[in-house]
Amino acid sequence: MNLWEFIISHWDEVVDQTSQHLKLTVISMALASFIGVFIGVLITRVEKIASVTLGFVGVIQTIPSLALLGFLLPLVGIGTTPAIIALFLYALLPIVRNTYTGIKEIDASVKEASIGMGMTRRQLLRYVELPLAFPIILAGIRTSAVINVGVATLCALIAAGGLGEFIFRGISLNNTSMILAGALPASLLAIFLDGVLGLIQRYYRRKETWVGMLGISIILLAGNGFTSASKDTKLVAGFNSEFIERADGYIGLDSLYDLPFEIKEMEIALMYRALHEGDVDIIDGFSTDGRVQAFDLSLLADDKGYFPPYYAIPLVNGQTLQEYPELINCFDLIANQMSDSLMSALNYEIDYNQRPLNGVANEFLKSLNIYANENAGSSDTPDIIIGSKAFTENFLLAHIFSQLIENKTGLKTRLQLGFGGTKLVFDALRLGEIDIYPEYTGTAYLVLLNKQPNEIDDFNDPQQVLASTTASLKSEYGIEVMSPLGFNNTFALMMRKTHADSLKIYSISQLSDYLRRE
């Protein structure tokens, strides 16, 4: 499906996400403009706190967006509120700094004459400082607005909506049209906002400009449905973007089990905590995730056998394997050595006991009588680069691969961890930017190869999925699949254990019954 077709077929969603995006941006920018200008003016008055304040808002700017969202999660939960707070904080620096600079740089003689003619502090601000600094202040607001539209895409990761939904779903689903359907409107939105602010900057002395602005705001507010109609449901689910769109994700699950709940879209890394904090009631977790134990979560049984198998498999770039065929023997050493419970335990060591990844990886290899160097994977001139997606288990597997390969083959390796989605890490492998990364059969089949479940006899048979995946990856992309590691990290619906116990929900069918009960 090309971009145009995608946009037309998803038009309602495009409009919806764009207006959510606009809403996040406009509200946070309005707050940041008022408060930023206020702070900027304040620090021209109280010089002592100026450098401290500017330093502080500067530090906020350097906090990675996802870290800030993660930090806000336990404080204000998920959704629009933390998103607006984060966007507001990011927008502050350019506005505060430009306000301060704009006022400071006003010609000293103008200030002296104004004070000399008898202006009070407030009159000086109103008649002299603000009007003269206005173009510089507005330039700061424009800078903020453009950055803000970009950062707002990340808000999709905490269920605040916006165009990030398409972008992140597209990245995890290997769907370029979907990425563009989010990225293109976001760019247009940035250009649009910058243009509107540019017009204000140019014509702010005319009354018509402000009347026009007021008009536009009213139209936007009216047209955009600021009252977001949320479904009144008993339970709230937090799903990551990939799960919502995937063939083996929510849509199929819903049609098989009938699960009428409100869905909030969020980032995998934040999902477990959001469930733990009670911001959502159900998430789509991974069965071997260490946080299941750490946060005392309960897995709901997939009693109708919906989820396909997700056996962990190392994927290797074909050319790399030709060059270093010894890798096959190497991976055979850990084939089928990891059970579901072992993997959960290893993840738990890291997520809950805060043990370092390389230490846990090293201990695992020791149990197989492989005494590897714990600090492998940091070569500057690597023979092999190992990648991973951005979650604990994938990080750990990458460390295991690296230590194993260096120990058994003497090849030098380097770790390149934390790709933000299936598409990103797979493209890197395909293009030879990385040589190896850990993947899962179900994901490879549905997302990488874009195959339908009904293309093989039994989609729930691990062997059939593995065989089909291995053959297609080799023929379509020249990518080699190594022996499975042994564990099946399937998708699973999860609830807080106490919550599940109190509602007596232990399987997805029971969940469906509960949701549909009057």
Place this chain on the structure above:
Amino acid sequence: MSGVSLEIKPSETVVLLGPSGCGKTTLLKLINRLIEPDSGVIEIDGRSNLSTAPHTLRRKIGYVIQDVGLLPHLNIEQNISLVNQIDQHPLKKDRLIELVQFTGLSTKLLSKHPSQLSGGQQQRVGIARALANDPSLILMDEPFSALDNITRNQLQDDFLRIPALKEKTIVLVTHDVQEAFKLGDRIALLNQGQIQQFGSPFELLTHPINDFVRSFLNKDRLALFLQNHKIDNRTIEELINDESIGQEEKHTILTRALSSLYL
């Protein structure tokens, strides 16, 4: 500054003169409280200037500075009426036009912005602005120093001619001896934070009180004398340039005059 004491009479123009760093601008700014005194009293019409709030005080005192300080985003009309606006009693249109004419400006300039005006025009606006609220006291800090010679002379001549300025009490700061003698009714010559001599231009010229005063005026002495010393209401400069007076007579006048200067 210390030990400074001087009394300025109504409608008088007093020039604070001195080398840079002598305290003349400080003294000026003490009057409208742009600088607050450590000790001492400045009374205006018998009341201490510390008894009124600074902004109220300043609205009753005109203030003209070297760089004019017009607000670049307002047009000339708005600039002139700004004091009235912040004081919340609007400037009447005929008063505005009167001010503009007084200060030798064209009413066509009213809708222009400061950047469209020449330096001389800008300072005329500055003076009009200082007059707008009809204050009885006007402070001028090097008002003509940034202008070229010809423009400066024009403005100085107009300064003496503008009727509205004549009735005002004016304190004017300058480092330019010629300007001080041209504009001042009395001159306070300052050095190192103290008044060296306070008197009429002629007094300073003919009876310098100490070496500083003498040496400060020395370079300009002759020129100042020729420009300022009057015989029958005409300056010596004018007499010498008068074609109707014979050479003999001019010689007598000069000799007599110079002897009064140097003896």
